[in-house]
Amino acid sequence: MKQLPILIVFILISLSSIAQEYIKIDEVTHVFIYSYTFCEEHKNPQSAKKHEMILEVGQNHSKFYSSNKAFTDSLLMRYANESPEVAFSKIFPLVSGSPVPPFCNFYVYKNYPTANKTTFIASDLSSGKYQVEEDIKFDWTIDINATDTISGLICHKAQTSFYGRNYTAWFSLDIPINDGPYKFNGLPGLIVQIADTDNEHIFSLKGLVNGNNKPMYYVKNTNTNTSSKGYVNALEASKADLIKELEKGTFSDENMKIRAIKRVQNRNNFIEKHN
Amino acid sequence: MARFCVSIAFILLVFTGLSQVTIQGELFSPTGTKANLEASIIISPLEKPGSITAFGFSSADGKFRIAVSSPSDSILLQVKSMSVRDTILRLANKSQLLRIPVTEQHHQISEVRVANRPIFSKGDTTTYIVSSFVQRKDFSIGDVISNMPGFEVSPEGKVSYQGRDIQKYYIEGLDLLEGQYSLANKNLPHTAVGAVEVLHNHQPVKAI
Numbered sequence: 388m389k390q391l392p393i394l395i396v397f398i399l400i401s402l403s404s405i406a407q408e409y410i411k412i413d414e415v416t417h418v419f420i421y422s423y424t425f426c427e428e429h430k431n432p433q434s435a436k437k438h439e440m441i442l443e444v445g446q447n448h449s450k451f452y453s454s455n456k457a458f459t460d461s462l463l464m465r466y467a468n469e470s471p472e473v474a475f476s477k478i479f480p481l482v483s484g485s486p487v488p489p490f491c492n493f494y495v496y497k498n499y500p501t502a503n504k505t506t507f508i509a510s511d512l513s514s515g516k517y518q519v520e521e522d523i524k525f526d527w528t529i530d531i532n533a534t535d536t537i538s539g540l541i542c543h544k545a546q547t548s549f550y551g552r553n554y555t556a557w558f559s560l561d562i563p564i565n566d567g568p569y570k571f572n573g574l575p576g577l578i579v580q581i582a583d584t585d586n587e588h589i590f591s592l593k594g595l596v597n598g599n600n601k602p603m604y605y606v607k608n609t610n611t612n613t614s615s616k617g618y619v620n621a622l623e624a625s626k627a628d629l630i631k632e633l634e635k636g637t638f639s640d641e642n643m644k645i646r647a648i649k650r651v652q653n654r655n656n657f658i659e660k661h662n
Numbered sequence: 663m664a665r666f667c668v669s670i671a672f673i674l675l676v677f678t679g680l681s682q683v684t685i686q687g688e689l690f691s692p693t694g695t696k697a698n699l700e701a702s703i704i705i706s707p708l709e710k711p712g713s714i715t716a717f718g719f720s721s722a723d724g725k726f727r728i729a730v731s732s733p734s735d736s737i738l739l740q741v742k743s744m745s746v747r748d749t750i751l752r753l754a755n756k757s758q759l760l761r762i763p764v765t766e767q768h769h770q771i772s773e774v775r776v777a778n779r780p781i782f783s784k785g786d787t788t789t790y791i792v793s794s795f796v797q798r799k800d801f802s803i804g805d806v807i808s809n810m811p812g813f814e815v816s817p818e819g820k821v822s823y824q825g826r827d828i829q830k831y832y833i834e835g836l837d838l839l840e841g842q843y844s845l846a847n848k849n850l851p852h853t854a855v856g857a858v859e860v861l862h863n864h865q866p867v868k869a870i
Contacts, residue, residue, distance in 0.1 A: 416744070417771065446698070531713045538774065543714055562771055563702045563742035565719060575702030575717040575742065594776040 408607040409464055412499055413445030415598030419577070420454070421568045425490055426587040428653040438491045440590070442568060445603050449566050451495040455485040460604070489622070490657055495570055499605060505570050509618065510608055513625040517618050518610035525549065525573040527556075537579050538592055545574055550615060551660030552583040562595075569658065588658045616661045626651060682731040685753070687760030689724035689741065699724035699764070701743035708736045708752065730755070744769050781811075786862040792855045803855050804847035810858065819844025823860060830866055837866075 419442040428434040439454040459482050466474035493509040500506060507519040525547045533544035535557060542557035549570070556567070560576040567578030568590035582589040613621065629651050638644040689699045703726050705716040715737065718728035730737065732755055739760075741749040747767040751760075780794035795809045808815040814822045821828045821843075831843035839846055 420776065529714050529717070531715065534712065541712070560702070560704065560742060563744060563769075565702060575704050575714070575719070594774045595771060596773050596775065597771075 407463070409460075409467075409604040410607050411602040412605045413448045413603040414600040415443045415445050415603050416600065417444045417564070418442070418596045418598050419444065419592060420594040420596075421590045422593045423491060423568070424589045424591075425658065426656050427488075427490065429587070429656040430585075431653070434653065434656075436488055438488055439593075440491065440568065442566065443598065443603050444564055444566055445598070448499040448603065449497045450603055450605075451497075451568060452493065453487045453491045455482075455487050456492070456494075458482065458485060459487075460606070464604075489626075489654065494606065496605065497566065497570075497572060505572075507570065507615075507618070508606070508608075508610060509622075510606070510610065512621055513628040514621055516608050516610040517613050517621055519613055519615055519618050521570070521615070523549075523570055525571065527573060540579055542579050543576070550658075551662065552585075552588070552658070554581055554583050556581040587656060615659050619657055619659060619661055622657060626654060682729055683755060683757040684727065684729050685739065685758060685760065686727045687725075687758075687762055689720050689726070689746070689762050689764050691746075691766060692763045693765075698722070698743075698745045701741050701746060701764075703728060704740040704742060705730050705732070706738045706740065707732060707734050708738055709734070711738055711750075788860045788862070790858045790860075792852055792857055796852055800852055802848050803850045803852045803858075804844075806852045806855075807847070807858060812860075815847070819847045821847065829864065 421440045421442060423438050423440045424435055425438075426432060426434050427436060440451060441454050441457060443450045459478070462478045462481060463474070466477055469477070492511050493507055496506045496508070498504070501520065504520050504522050507521070508517070510516040527545045527547050530544040530546070535542050535544070537557055537559075540559040540561050542559045545556045545558060547554050547556070554571075556571065556574065556578050557580045558567070558574040558576040558578045562577040562579075563575065564577045565574065566572050567574070568581060571578055571581055577592075578590075580589075580591040582591075630648055633644065633648050633651065636644070638647070685705070689701065691699070699720055700722055701720050703718045703720060704714055705728060706713050707715055715732050716728050716730045718726050720726040720741075735755055737753050737755050739751045739753055739762075741762060741764060745766060745768055746764040749762060749764055751762065753760075780791050782789055790810050792803070792806055795806050797805075797809060800806050800809070804815050804819055804821070807813050807821060812824050814825075816822070821831070830837055831839065831846070833839075833846060833850075
């Protein structure tokens with residue numbers, strides 16, 4: 388019964404995403420696996436969740452998304468030629484155990500579709516599909532004297548701020564790739580670890596594998612263009628929709644319903660903050 | 663007098679510290695082959711080659727421009743990228759225009775794979791990942807459970823955890839065999855089981 392809210396959301400997602408088109412945009416040379424730890428509720432370390440994210444780096448573009456989403460996408464592509472009902476019945480049992488938390492439900496493409504721009508796509512909100520295209524220039528301050536060894540890589544320290552939070556990043560010149568988790572980039576080496584000063588959003592590198600030139604896909608959809616602020620507002624609106632659904636639903640236990648609603652309500656700490 | 667000297671020294675330091683130079687340049691491959699010339703350009707002080715005074719990136723055609731403010735006479739310029747060989751130059755600390763030859767070389771990063779932790783706990787549940795405890799001679803899940811720290815399996819197939827007999831033996835959350843669980847323990851192949859979970863404060867009788 389505890390699983391109910393997650394299941395409802397998941398069914399909506401899978402049905403809407405069966406008929407989408409995948410375009411090959413690049414070949415993946417390296418895959419970096421990050422663990423993303425985030426507090427769902429502001430100033431509540433108890434609400435911390437962990438999710439595995441992957442960064443695919445190609446010759447010209449890169450893509451950052453949830454590893455569970457990567458799994459779902461590969462299945463959707465495998466059954467793309469089946470009728471939606473058949474595809475759904477095949478895919479659903481396989482993915483029902485690996486949900487994507489709402490704060491991780493996005494793709495970040497760098498340098499695509501427009502060169503030198505970062506595109507953020509979230510296609511599974513109740514109110515529709517959104518796209519945020521930005522030209523982000525991070526203003527990094529490098530701390531000359533601070534070095535550390537993280538996961539066997541010699542790292543340098545740099546600081547920046549981004550949408551209401553201040554971040555400390557550790558990057559390594561051993562991997563001279565100008566990229567990093569989420570929208571972060573602009574350093575002479577790969578960002579191995581980045582955390583905000585309150586330690587509410589932490590990305591840290593957990594593994595790296597060669598991409599073996601496997602294709603990198605872009606999910607083609609008609610998305611509504613918006614700004615970062617617009618997306619955060621849409622996220623709040625979809626939260627309100629979910630609460631409405633939960634209030635309508637029948638639960639065996641009234642307390643369980645109150646707890647489920649409370650859990651959704653407390654989800655107020657998206658990585659980008661606008662006040 | 664002593665104070666006077668100190669203040670002069672200080673002013674000098676500030677002056678040299680403020681002087682900013684611009685280093686412009688272009689990467690090219692001397693063999694004429696078309697290489698991807700996008701690279702990180704890193705400026706470091708001569709005495710500390712590992713640190714970073716300034717950095718920039720070259721564009722796809724190899725052009726770059728970096729502003730440097732460094733107090734030292736000479737600086738090091740490093741070219742780093744996944745597709746060209748690392749190049750280091752020693753430069754005088756003044757504005758200049760450079761043409762840097764680079765050779766194409768594809769770097770390999772050694773792979774790092776992460777394995778799941780064999781035992782982890784959440785709340786009052788401790789989870790043992792079965793594949794981490796399998797030995798070659800093992801066939802049944804009972805064989806593997808006997809390898810897990812904290813468990814003991816008697817020859818009859820009864821399981822005890824930390825010296826106490828287990829109360830219930832659930833398969834997929836169901837008490838299928840009740841007291842006869844040793845049947846499953848001896849015959850269920852370990853390849854069919856992903857994880858063994860121990861519920862420490864389990865209450866089998868649903869009170870209210």
